[in-house]
Amino acid sequence: MNFFRHRLLGLPALALLIAAAGCSSRDGSPSAAVPSPDAKVTQLCRNLDKVLPRKVDGLERNDPEPRSALTAGWGSPAIILRCGVARPAQMDDAEADGVEVDRVGWLLQKRDDGSFLFTTTLRQAYVEVSLPKERTGAGVAPLVGLAPAVRKAIPEGIAD
Secondary structure, eight states, X not given: OOOOOOOOOOHHHHHHHXXXXXXXXXXXXXXXXXXXXXXXXXXXXXXXXXXXXXXXXXXXXXXXXSOOTTEEEETTTTEEEEESOOOOGGGGOTTOEEEEETTEEEEEEEOTTSOEEEEEESBSSOEEEEEOGGGGGGTTHHHHHHHHHHHHHSOBSXXX
16 A cells, blocks of 8 residues: 655645535435445444544534444534445555544545545545535544544554
8 A cells, every 4th residue: 555645734724625525315314325344344333433422523413314333424514424435546646635633644535526535544444534515614623523433443554
């Protein structure tokens, strides 16, 4: 695995960069595709689900449909977490942007709609966090709220 370099970005710059697409169901509740990892990663993700905070960046937990221990959400529009996702191809790019928050490394990906997607690096399971464009004003606050749970439940290492 290539290790990409981390570019240090100031919070104001991150505030402009952070966002990700959050899909919604017809009734307005969030929705998210449920990953399908192997049994080992599934167990790590279940452990993560047990230690996730009730609030992230002041937003109450609002889990997406379909309900799964592999997905979680907060607020509306929802910050969405998916555990057990596939390794992003961008992790092979030595020029990829990354940020470290509370000893958890994250690959930063800007989407075409202006939103952003963060995926953990150097962990035994890949955890993805999408922040809707409307949540960019808080900088990395959502990652600050999630990093302790990731550190506790997903050991350092390289996912298969």
